[in-house]
Amino acid sequence: MNDYDVERMREVLARDGFDEAATADEADLIVINTCSVREKAESKVASSAGRYRELKLKRPGVVVAIGGCVAQQEGERLLKRIPVADFTFGPDQIPSLPELLGKRARDRRRFAATEVIDVEDYRFLTAEPRLGQVPVTALVTIQKGCDNHCAFCVVPATRGREVSRPWREVVDEVARFVAAGAREITLIGQNVNSYHGVGEGGGDDFAELLARVDEVPGLRRLRYTTSHPHDFTEKVADAFRDLKTLCAWLHLPVQSGSSRTLKRMVRDYTREQYLRQIDYVRSVCPDISLSTDIIVGYPGETDSDFGETLSLLEAVQYDSIYSFEYSERPDTPALKLALRDNVPSEVKAQRLQQVQTLQKGVSTERLSRWVGREVEVLVEGDSARYPGQLCGRTTGNEMVNFAGPPSLVGQLVPVRITSMRSHTLVGESAQANHRLPVLA
Ligand code: SAH
Numbered sequence: 001m002n003d004y005d006v007e008r009m010r011e012v013l014a015r016d017g018f019d020e021a022a023t024a025d026e027a028d029l030i031v032i033n034t035c036s037v038r039e040k041a042e043s044k045v046a047s048s049a050g051r052y053r054e055l056k057l058k059r060p061g062v063v064v065a066i067g068g069c070v071a072q073q074e075g076e077r078l079l080k081r082i083p084v085a086d087f088t089f090g091p092d093q094i095p096s097l098p099e100l101l102g103k104r105a106r107d108r109r110r111f112a113a114t115e116v117i118d119v120e121d122y123r124f125l126t127a128e129p130r131l132g133q134v135p136v137t138a139l140v141t142i143q144k145g146c147d148n149h150c151a152f153c154v155v156p157a158t159r160g161r162e163v164s165r166p167w168r169e170v171v172d173e174v175a176r177f178v179a180a181g182a183r184e185i186t187l188i189g190q191n192v193n194s195y196h197g198v199g200e201g202g203g204d205d206f207a208e209l210l211a212r213v214d215e216v217p218g219l220r221r222l223r224y225t226t227s228h229p230h231d232f233t234e235k236v237a238d239a240f241r242d243l244k245t246l247c248a249w250l251h252l253p254v255q256s257g258s259s260r261t262l263k264r265m266v267r268d269y270t271r272e273q274y275l276r277q278i279d280y281v282r283s284v285c286p287d288i289s290l291s292t293d294i295i296v297g298y299p300g301e302t303d304s305d306f307g308e309t310l311s312l313l314e315a316v317q318y319d320s321i322y323s324f325e326y327s328e329r330p331d332t333p334a335l336k337l338a339l340r341d342n343v344p345s346e347v348k349a350q351r352l353q354q355v356q357t358l359q360k361g362v363s364t365e366r367l368s369r370w371v372g373r374e375v376e377v378l379v380e381g382d383s384a385r386y387p388g389q390l391c392g393r394t395t396g397n398e399m400v401n402f403a404g405p406p407s408l409v410g411q412l413v414p415v416r417i418t419s420m421r422s423h424t425l426v427g428e429s430a431q432a433n434h435r436l437p438v439l440a
Pocket residue numbers: 037038152153154155189190191226227228253255293294295324325326327328329
């Protein structure tokens with residue numbers, strides 16, 4: 001979501017005549033985008049802003065703007081905490097960046113622009129992919145905000161009510177990215193499964209949107225993130241079997257393996273329901289790669305609740321996970337429900353360690369299932385880490401490195417997996433030896 005927002009800021013500012021500076025020292029405008037989902041992310045804001053203090057002393061004309069969810073949440077308070085900031089602006093204000101810059105120049109006063117646009121008036125910014133200048137894989141937003149009430153989560157407070165983007169806009173944007181050179185599209189939103197199409201025909205659900213995007217000529221791969229299990233229907237799962245471009249990859253955040261904790265998180269599903277969904281997805285797409293998000297140390301989480309999270313990780317066998325220690329966030333339902341952040345930090349750290357150690361073994365085991373097989377890799381570019389090698393991903397989102405000519409970038413290539421490193425696969429391209437045809 002944040003990468004997507006930064007890309008839109010870049011486009012809005014380019015339309016207003018801004019070019020990207022090579023370094024901050026040369027810039028006239030510095031925009032810091034922020035995330036407030038977890039406390040750690042939020043505390044980074046002050047330190048990154050602090051870096052520009054000296055620059056501003058040297059060149060007082062430089063404008064420093066702070067955007068994103070921390071800016072939305074903290075508004076004026078952030079201006080007090082970060083004297084180097086000229087103004088702060090929330091996610092809904094991205095299209096107005098040029099006007100905000102004009103206001104700052106004209107009024108010479110610092111301000112916070114945190115107005116949230118009403119659901120009815122919200123317009124999605126249109127991406128402007130340019131021929132040959134887009135990455136092989138691109139993001140397209142289908143929704144903003146969130147109507148759920150997960151007790152730990154600050155997103156509904158910072159990003160507002162959910163708005164679904166008209167399906168025609170989504171399909172057109174995907175087509176424009178593909179025409180400009182993208183081969184893989186990831187549809188993004190906070191809870192994509194609750195998408196409800198608007199526009200001609202109206203009333204369409206997420207499964208129907210997927211089917212429409214699948215038809216875009218030239219699109220090779222389709223992914224989406226993030227899903228909420230509550231709205232993840234069998235119809236959406238069936239798309240893994242029925243659509244030609246949909247990748248065999250699903251990120252389905254579970255947060256906890258304990259039904260008691262899930263209830264207190266206001267997640268609206270139980271451990272058993274979640275496990276049944278996983279079984280169903282695997283029944284329609286047996287080789288699917290799965291990932292999830294886990295929170296440890298949620299208020300009131302006992303050793304036994306935590307044990308259920310460990311046993312769920314064992315039961316599901318995810319390919320990868322993101323795991324976090326709970327951090328209390330302002331304006332979240334947890335505070336209103338008086339769920340106090342009462343798990344000691346040493347216990348949280350220990351639980352996180354246990355989760356990560358267990359998952360490391362599971363991930364390694366899961367990755368090893370590819371060794372010796374031939375997989376289809378969408379080549380994304382040169383490997384940053386292994387000079388002379390290309391890098392790309394399997395349909396399951398596993399990273400693969402292999403030797404091959406740069407002409408393979410953007411193509412789907414058959415690759416035989418010969419070995420693995422800790423998180424990535426190593427292969428040999430049959431194409432590089434001119435033995436097998438390129439698939440696309
Ligand atoms: N909309 C997405 C992602 C929300 S934020 C979803 O519903 O899955 C991404 C992840 O951050 C969450 O899935 C959760 O695991 C984590 N997270 C959110 N709030 C948190 C908090 N207060 N403390 C710790 N982790 C949190």
